[in-house]
Amino acid sequence: MGKKVAIVGVGMSKFGELWNKSLAEISLEAGMYAIFDAQVKGKDIDGLIIGNMSAGRFTGQEHLGAQAADWGGLGDLPAYSVEAACASGGAAVRQAYMAILSGQHDIVLVLGTEKMSDVNQSMAMDTISVASDWEWEGMFGATFPALYAFMARRHMKEYGTTEEQMSLVTVKNHKNAVHNPWAQFRKPVPLEVVMSSGLLADPIRVLHSSPISDGAAGLVMCSVERAKEFTDTPVYIEASTQASDTLALHDRADICRMKAVVSSSRNALKETGLAIKDIDVFELHDSFTISEIIISEDIGIVKKGEGGKAVEEGLTEIDGKFPVNASGGLKARGHPIGATGVAQIVELALQLRGDAEKRQVDGVEKAMSVNIGGTGATSIVHILGR
Amino acid sequence: MAEKGVAQLWRKIKAIYTIQGDHCTNCDTYYFPPRVVCPKCRRKGQLEKYTFKGLGKIHTFAIVRQAPDTFKRQIPYIVAQVELDEGARLTAQIVNCDIEDVHIDMRVRSCFRKITEYGESGIIVYGYKFEPTMKVTGHE
Numbered sequence: 001m002g003k004k005v006a007i008v009g010v011g012m013s014k015f016g017e018l019w020n021k022s023l024a025e026i027s028l029e030a031g032m033y034a035i036f037d038a039q040v041k042g043k044d045i046d047g048l049i050i051g052n053m054s055a056g057r058f059t060g061q062e063h064l065g066a067q068a069a070d071w072g073g074l075g076d077l078p079a080y081s082v083e084a085a086c087a088s089g090g091a092a093v094r095q096a097y098m099a100i101l102s103g104q105h106d107i108v109l110v111l112g113t114e115k116m117s118d119v120n121q122s123m124a125m126d127t128i129s130v131a132s133d134w135e136w137e138g139m140f141g142a143t144f145p146a147l148y149a150f151m152a153r154r155h156m157k158e159y160g161t162t163e164e165q166m167s168l169v170t171v172k173n174h175k176n177a178v179h180n181p182w183a184q185f186r187k188p189v190p191l192e193v194v195m196s197s198g199l200l201a202d203p204i205r206v207l208h209s210s211p212i213s214d215g216a217a218g219l220v221m222c223s224v225e226r227a228k229e230f231t232d233t234p235v236y237i238e239a240s241t242q243a244s245d246t247l248a249l250h251d252r253a254d255i256c257r258m259k260a261v262v263s264s265s266r267n268a269l270k271e272t273g274l275a276i277k278d279i280d281v282f283e284l285h286d287s288f289t290i291s292e293i294i295i296s297e298d299i300g301i302v303k304k305g306e307g308g309k310a311v312e313e314g315l316t317e318i319d320g321k322f323p324v325n326a327s328g329g330l331k332a333r334g335h336p337i338g339a340t341g342v343a344q345i346v347e348l349a350l351q352l353r354g355d356a357e358k359r360q361v362d363g364v365e366k367a368m369s370v371n372i373g374g375t376g377a378t379s380i381v382h383i384l385g386r
Numbered sequence: 387m388a389e390k391g392v393a394q395l396w397r398k399i400k401a402i403y404t405i406q407g408d409h410c411t412n413c414d415t416y417y418f419p420p421r422v423v424c425p426k427c428r429r430k431g432q433l434e435k436y437t438f439k440g441l442g443k444i445h446t447f448a449i450v451r452q453a454p455d456t457f458k459r460q461i462p463y464i465v466a467q468v469e470l471d472e473g474a475r476l477t478a479q480i481v482n483c484d485i486e487d488v489h490i491d492m493r494v495r496s497c498f499r500k501i502t503e504y505g506e507s508g509i510i511v512y513g514y515k516f517e518p519t520m521k522v523t524g525h526e
Contacts, residue, residue, distance in 0.1 A: 122455045129454075135398075136419045137477045139511070140501060141450065141457050142465045149448030150467055157490055201448040201465075250467045250475040255446065 002272075003236035003385070005100045006227035009038025009220035010346040015334035016184040018214040023059050023115035024071050026216040030339075031072055031111050034218035038230045040107060042072070045220070047105040048079035051092030051112040052338035055081075057127040059118050068111060081338075085131035086287060088112065089217070089341025090242075090371030090380030096221045097240045106222060112342030113216035124212050128337075131374040133248035145200040145209055147249050147375050148288040152203050155256045155290060158305065163203055165308030167194040169289035170207050170331055172317060177328025179358035182343075184213055184334030208289045213334035217342035219349075235352040238366075239268040239383040249375045256305075258298050258376035265299040265370065268381040274366060276300040279383070281351050281361045282322060283344035283369040286329040292316075295370050296324060299381075318361055326351065326359045341371035341380060348384050391504035395511055402513035405496055407474060409436040416472040440496030441519070442470040449485050456502045464488050468516050482517040493519040 011033025013026040021029075027050070035042065048069055056062040065079030084091040089112030096108040116124055129138035132147055142150075155161045171191050177183035189207060197207040220230070227234035243260040246252055252259070269276065276299060284299075286292035293307035301322045302310045310316055316324035327333050327347040330340055348367035350356045367384045388394075398420075400406045407418030411432040415424065418438060424431025447466035450457070457463070464480040466488070480488055481499065494516040501511040 122458075125452075126454045140465070140477050140513070141453070141460070141463065141479050142448075142477045143450055143453055143457075145452070146448040146450050146465050150446040153448065153490070154446045199449070199451045201450045201452070204448070248477070250445075250477050255467075 003224045003238060005097045005237045006222050006224050006234040007219050007237065007345065007349050007384070008222055008227055008230040008234050009034040009036070009040060010349045011035070011037055011218040012182040012343065012346055013216045015182050015213050015215035015336060015339070017117045019117065021214070023055060023061065023113060024067055026115065026214060027064070027068050027111050027113040028071050030113070030216035030218035031068065031109055034109065034220050038220035040220055040230055042074055045074060045107050045109050046077055047096070047099055047108040048074060048077055049092045049095045049099070049108060049110050050079070050081035050338070051089035051110070051341055052081045052114060053083055053085055053088045053131065054127050054337070055115070058124070059115050064113070074109075084378045084380070085373035086285070086337050087341055087371045087373035087378040087380050088338040089343065090369070090382070091341065093219065093342060093345055093382065094240045094242060094380055097237055100221060100223055106226065108221050110219040110221060110342060111216060112339035114336035114338040115214045116212045116336060117214050121212070136248055137250070143201060145204045145288065148290055149201040149204045150249060151255050151294065151375070152290040155294065156203065158256055159308070161293065161308035163195065164191070165311055166203070166208055166289045166293065167191055168311045169286060169292050170194045172311065173286060173325050173329040173331040176318060176326050176359055177332030180328050180333055183328045183332055184211055185328070185332045204288060204290070210287045210330035210335035213336040215334055215336035215339045215343070217339045217346050219342060219345060233353045235349045236385050237382055238385050239271040239381070241267040241271065242378070242380045243267070245377050247374065247377045256294065258294060258372065258379060260376055260379035261295055261298040261370060261372060264379045264381040265368070268368070268383045272383050274383065279366050279368045280323070280364040281326060281348065281367045282324045283327065283347055284324050284329070285340070285370055285372045286325060286331050287335060289331065291372070292324065292329065295372070296322070299368070299370060318359060323361045326356065326361055341369070344369040344371055345382060345384070352384055352386050389509070391509050391511075395509065403498070405438040405440055405514055407436055407438060408433040416470070416474045418470065418474040418476050438470050438472055438474070440514070442468045442494060442516070444480070444488065444490055444492045444494060445469045445475055446490060447480065447488055466516070468494055479515045480517065481515045495519045
């Protein structure tokens, strides 16, 4: 129980379609901001871990660890990337957490990065769908939105969830992103605009889906003992848990429940001795708005089937009982795949430090992120505290 | 080296042409797509090849309206999770059915169709799609 590893610096690149910048440039930008924020010296960093899903397909470049160390002038430190589809960023944070806890590393720079706009939309869709079971889902015509539509349609049938409730998640997250300087979409959208936006895969519409984005996020992490050397306001990781489920959605008995989210969030709460009501702010993986609804149920904010109603009643608003995605979430902040899991932690660190400006939730003591891969085949949960 | 897709498809022709999966005789579970080990029984599992009857019902579905290039010509099309009568579930397109008529629990049977192509001059993938059952064929 208690503090395990410290986060002493955070940094972000702008999220959006950044045509004038390369993958290496945005990664460097986020990393440098995190290093400046931590006031750590480059030579003191002894490890670099990058969360990235598919640079090879999106840009043609792999071997990102060596590239970032080279471009950043970080010398000969060990550097590598980790991949867990949309949970790659969370996996990178967790790798750094374990590396520091084990004593192998003292100060680690964590980056999450993805550059998705260097390919056309068709190629981007193809690449996103390899996060599912491509051979048995994607190849047969099930696009990524279609897989989430599968879940949405079952959720609507079994629990009466409505299209309006799925749309209200978008309205909330866009409203929050107005105050997030790094967000891709900083403008509110009215409910009727969401509900009349184009269909991707019924019942999922364009405005129920996270966008295609470029962006990077960075963290400087170190041991709890050394944290105060760098900052007066460190935040601490109190639990970092991960679980897996079947790769293909069709292999799950209940597609309205993400079992990996259930177990990883329970284990995280158990490790910290906290109950869900003790968490003051959440970053939940809303790659599609139905996933925010499902995850809010699976972590226990509400009972199974009541996630849609929770949004309707304002429970997950910034001033609600369980604020979800004060940053704008994947929907409005943007979803550069490998960056997302790290960006969630950046947001929660800012919330814990009281630095989240106009999107600040009052009195944040504990925070939780849920970063999932594919259709929930990977779930990575972090609990942070001050 | 094989041309793109050739070996990848050739080694699973039986599975995608005939819906051949596995039956674990230890736990009596049917698997599709084929598995290397029974995920429930692991080393105690006894997997035997099993060709599914190709009958089932729609568990859930979506109408795809934006798709990658290889599927663009077909939009809007129906893709569904089909629960086979033996218990396994798979993902497939639903054909011979208007998008207004498809519904959860609809009875369907497999049919043999072209699925996709590996690029413009690449090999053509054939395999299973599903269509509504019809009384005349005796499938219900």
